[in-house]
Amino acid sequence: MTIAITTPRGHVGSHVLRTLVAAGVRPRLLMRDPALLDSAWHDHVDVVPCDQDDGDAVLAATRGAEALLWISPSVPDADPVAAHARLGGHVARAVTENGIARTVFLSSVGAEKRHGAGEIDGLARTEEALDATGAPVLHLRAGYFFSNLAMDLDGLREGVLRAALALDRPMPWVDPRDIAEVAAARLLAPWSAGGVQAVHGPRDLSFAEVAEVLTDVLARPVRAERTPDDDLRAGLRAVGLGEAQVEAIVGMSAGLREGFVAEQPRTVVTTTPSTLEGWAAAHLRPLL
Numbered sequence: 001m002t003i004a005i006t007t008p009r010g011h012v013g014s015h016v017l018r019t020l021v022a023a024g025v026r027p028r029l030l031m032r033d034p035a036l037l038d039s040a041w042h043d044h045v046d047v048v049p050c051d052q053d054d055g056d057a058v059l060a061a062t063r064g065a066e067a068l069l070w071i072s073p074s075v076p077d078a079d080p081v082a083a084h085a086r087l088g089g090h091v092a093r094a095v096t097e098n099g100i101a102r103t104v105f106l107s108s109v110g111a112e113k114r115h116g117a118g119e120i121d122g123l124a125r126t127e128e129a130l131d132a133t134g135a136p137v138l139h140l141r142a143g144y145f146f147s148n149l150a151m152d153l154d155g156l157r158e159g160v161l162r163a164a165l166a167l168d169r170p171m172p173w174v175d176p177r178d179i180a181e182v183a184a185a186r187l188l189a190p191w192s193a194g195g196v197q198a199v200h201g202p203r204d205l206s207f208a209e210v211a212e213v214l215t216d217v218l219a220r221p222v223r224a225e226r227t228p229d230d231d232l233r234a235g236l237r238a239v240g241l242g243e244a245q246v247e248a249i250v251g252m253s254a255g256l257r258e259g260f261v262a263e264q265p266r267t268v269v270t271t272t273p274s275t276l277e278g279w280a281a282a283h284l285r286p287l288l
């Protein structure tokens with residue numbers, strides 16, 4: 001059985017790689033630069049050079065694959081939504097032409113909106129392109145990754161957790177390793193009816209609650225602070241982002257604000273075990 005996976009060094013992909021190898025599978029890794037793979041993996045995997053923004057390369061790299069994990073990376077583009085849509089076209093073509101038996105796509109809570117959720121709209125375009133193939137495809141609509149907290153270490157060092165959402169609005173927060181566990185299970189098991197499966201983490205948390213957890217685990221005071229959309233826009237423009245790039249980021253929180261109700265409710269199936277407390281102790285505390 002050949003299982004092809006993308007982004008094997010990423011937050012989610014790195015854990016999928018480890019789980020598949022532990023399961024006795026020799027996965028095929030699609031990498032834009034195979035030299036970046038830790039050489040310890042070389043005896044356990046096949047590596048195929050593949051830029052996911054090159055449709056012919058994606059087609060060639062997935063030939064003969066029975067299962068595929070597609071994670072859409074951020075590629076340099078003036079319009080991030082269009083970029084995800086373009087990559088979605090590449091994977092849809094590969095799924096069709098290579099007759100891939102099951103594809104797992106890492107999507108996001110909010111993709112069900114289809115429009116108005118910033119960069120997540122690009123994941124919605126990919127869901128649509130994959131659905132249009134008629135092939136068995138499963139979209140994993142994941143919550144907000146714990147690992148996003150590592151993107152503003154300076155803020156945390158100053159004791160501030162910046163948020164573009166209302167500070168008291170709970171939403172699903174999830175350890176990328178839990179998403180990987182679900183993805184790996186779905187890649188390994190045979191199935192033919194796909195659809196959508198949410199991955200929500202252990203419980204919904206507001207930014208205010210996350211700040212309380214961090215205060216405890218990091219043993220330093222952390223308070224949540226709301227960043228108004230226009231301040232966020234100004235900050236993003238100041239570091240050189242273009243308008244579509246700015247709106248792709250602002251839209252992810254603006255689109256999931258008041259009135260947004262996720263299509264997939266939290267259930268025993270969507271709830272995954274890893275806690276923010278454990279993740280922050282293992283991954284965030286050493287960085288600060």
Ligand SMILES: NC(=O)c1ccc[n+]([C@@H]2O[C@H](COP(=O)([O-])OP(=O)(O)OC[C@H]3O[C@@H](n4cnc5c(N)ncnc54)[C@H](OP(=O)(O)O)[C@@H]3O)[C@@H](O)[C@H]2O)c1
Nearest residue numbers: 007009010011012032051052053072073107108142144145
């Ligand atoms: N963050 C969230 O809260 C959240 C929530 C829901 C969904 N998502 C989705 O999750 C996905 C990101 O997952 P992640 O955080 O696990 O990824 P990640 O850690 O950001 O890893 C992305 C990987 O993509 C690879 N890459 C970049 N450009 C490439 C290209 N042109 N061709 C091939 N590989 C390329 C890089 O690999 P190398 O460095 O090895 O080249 C990098 O390791 C995105 O689609 C995002 O929309 C995120």
